[in-house]
Amino acid sequence: MVSNQRIRFATTPDGARIAYAVHGHGPALVKVGHWLTHLEYEWESPVWRHWLEDLGRSHRMIRYDSRETGLSSAGEKEVSLNVWVEDLETVINAAGLGRFPLLAILNAGPVAIEYTLRHPEKVTALVLYGTFLLGRARRADTAKGRQETEALQTLMEISWGEDNPAIRQLWTARFMPDASLEQYQWFNHLQRRSATAGAAVRSMRVGHDIDVTEQAQCLDVPTLVLHSRYDAMVPMENGYQVAALIPGASFVPLDSRNHVLLAHEPAWPQFLAAVGDFLGTEPSHAPRALAMLTNRERQLLELVAAGLDNAAIARKLVISPKTVRNHITHIFEKLAVTNRAQAIILARDAGLGGR
DSSP states (O other): OOOOOEEEEEEOTTOOEEEEEEEESSSEEEEOOOSSOOTTGGGGOTTTHHHHHHHHTTSEEEEEOOTTSTTOOOOSSOOOHHHHHHHHHHHHHHHTOOSEEEEEEGGGHHHHHHHHHHOTTTEEEEEEESOOSBOHHHHOOSHHHHHHHHHHHHHHHHHTTSSSOHHHHHHHHHHOTTOOHHHHHHHHHHHHHHOOHHHHHHHHHHHHTOBOHHHHHTOOSOEEEEEETTOSSSOHHHHHHHHHHSTTOEEEEEOOSOSSOOTTSTHHHHHHHHHHHHHTOOOOOHHHHHTTSOHHHHHHHHHHHTTOOHHHHHHHHTOOHHHHHHHHHHHHHHHTOSSHHHHHHHHHHTTOSOO
C-alpha cells in the first residue's frame, strides 16, 4: 500500500499543535499516540510500515503524534496522563468522529483506559497490546529495579542527542531483540528524529509513574488484551494484570520476544487475525503472511487453493502424504489459520489457485 494519508493539525486548549493523520479504508480505528512516533517517517519504516499498511486495509485509521513528538509541538501544560487524554480528546473532536474502537499499544494503554472511562458513549471497543496499568517506577518493587529505572532516565538525559547511538541502541535492543540490522538502525534514528532528549525523558517519567489500576476495574466496554510472551520492556505479567482487572476482557498471548511486533514473525498475522475477529473485520494480511512461506510451502498452498487433497498433492509433487501433511501444518501456523477452508480463502484472496 502506498501512503495515502492526509495530515492535519488540531490545537489543544493550552496551545499545543497536535498532528494527526488519516489513511486506509473501512470503519474508523483510532490509534492512541504513544512514545516516539513520527507520522511521516513511519511510512519509510521497516518497523512500523506493516502496522500502517495491514491495519489500513480494513480500517480508516486515525493516528497522531503525542505532544513534543514527531510533528506535534509542546503546549503551556507539562505532559501528564491528564494532558495526554486531553490531546486525544482534541484529535477526536477535530476528526469529527462519532463512535469508534481504540487501539492502544505500548505506553498508550493507560491513556486509552482513562479516555474510555471519561467517554463511554464514544468507545465501542478497546484493543490493548503490550501495555500496562502500573508504570515502571510503580512496579519496581526492589531497590535494584528502582535504581535501574533512575539510571536509564539519567543516561537518556545525558546522551540522547549525541551522534553515538549507544543509549538509543539500549532501548532498541530491549524493544526488538529479534530485529534485523536495518530495523535496529532505523529505530535508533527514529528515536532521535522523533523527540529531543528533554521531551523523551519527560514523556518517559510520566509513563513510569502511571497507575490506572482503579480506572481499569471501572470499565464497561469489550476489551481485547494481547501481549508478547517474552517481552523484555513490559513483561507478560503486566498483560495478565490488564486482562484480569478489566471486567470481561479477553487475553491473547503472542509467541514473540519483541515489544513491537515485526512483519516477518508469525505473531504478526496472529495479532491481525485476533484483532480482526474481535472487531468484526477481516484484515487482509495475506501478502504479509504469504511472504513468510518458503517456495515449497507456497507451491503446496497453490495446490490446496486449487482444490487438491493431500493425496493428489503428494502424487503431483512426487512426495509422501506425510510430508504433505507436515508442510500444511507449518503453512497453517504461518498463516494463523486453523483449517483448510480458512487457508483456501486467504490464498484465493491473494490470487492463488484460481477462483
